[in-house]
Amino acid sequence: MAFTLATWNINSVRLREGLVARLLQEEGPDILCLQECKSPVEKIPRDQFAALGYGHMVARGQKGYNGVAILSRLPLEDAGDMNFAALGHARHVAARLENGTVIHNFYVPAGGDKPDRAINEKFGQKLDYLTEMRDWFRDSRPEKAILVGDLNIAPREDDVWSHKQLLKVVSHTPIEVEHLGNAQEAGGWTDVTRADIPEGQLYSWWSYRARDWDAADKGRRLDHIWTSGDLKNAFHSSRILRAARGWDQPSDHAPVFATFDL
Structure with missing residues (x-):
């Protein structure tokens, strides 16, 4: 079984329904995982996506914030969700393909502006969320699993435009990188993108604040695809x-x- 999977923080699936449709039509991934849908599940435009061949959806949503969805051309079933850090947010959903592969779609908290949990509650929530991810992976080690999503951390020095300038900026601080690394290690996860593209600057996010994001190119790699250890030789063709x-x-x-061959 071969399939191509894509993950995308869409920043409102209803506002950007047309962009989702464009991606599905032009790129044709078999599975598309969306984060920050900002919509109750019942208001996600699933009929429009089904008309393009994506008749299967597993999602968790809430009005105006967060939200995760998995659109698929392949049959899949709901495999539950986790409420890490007791936030009550729609930040995780899992789906199971017919071959038993489980896809986890995550939207990790961004963490606010100040990398100090003593003065910024959101940063503390982010660290707690990652800690509980680590503990879950350690207690129930993933098998035949793929993890994707906006993890809101750029872990490597070449995952950001300037390692030195971003060391004290939320998303690239040493404590965040350590927490993400601990979660990855606990689950035996492989970073698919970097296994396929091991060298060079690589970004998936560019701020709206940049006047010309493309020319400035001050990006960060916040969006990830991981695979459990038993699938570490089953992927190829990574790209952003x-x-x-x-x-x-x-x-x-x-x-x-x-792309995965399973």
């Missing part, structure tokens, strides 16, 4: 669709792709 960041009224994230 940078061009989507330049589409009309875009998300500030670009879609990340990988």
Whole structure:
């Protein structure tokens, strides 16, 4: 069984329904995982996506914030969700394919502006969320699993435009990188994108604040695809669709792709 999977923080699935449709039509991934849908599940435009061949959806939503969805051309069933850090947010959903592969779609908290939990509650929530992810992976080690999503951390020095300048900026601080690394290690996860593209600067997010995001190119790799240890030889063809960041009224994230042979 071969399939291509994409993950994309869409920053409102209803506002950017047309961009989702464009991606499905032009790139044709078999599975598309969306984060920050900002919509109750019943208001996600699933009929429009079904008309393009994506008749299967598993999602968790809430009005105006967060939200995760898995759209698929392949049959899948709901495999539950986790409420890490007791936030009550729609930040995780899992789906199971017919071959038993489980896809976890995550939207990790961004963490606010100040990397200090003593003065910034949101940063503390982010660290707690990652800690509980670590504990869950350690207690029930993933098998035949793929994890994707906006993890809101750029872990490597070449995952950001300037390692030195971002060391004290939320998303690249040493404590965040350590927490993400601990979660990855606890689950025996492989970073698919970097296994396929091991060298060079690589970004999936560019701020809306940049006057010309493309020319400035001050990006970060916040969006990830991981695979459990038993599937570490089953992927190829990783890429980031940078061009989507330049589409009309875009998300500030670009879609990340990988193909799996299972």
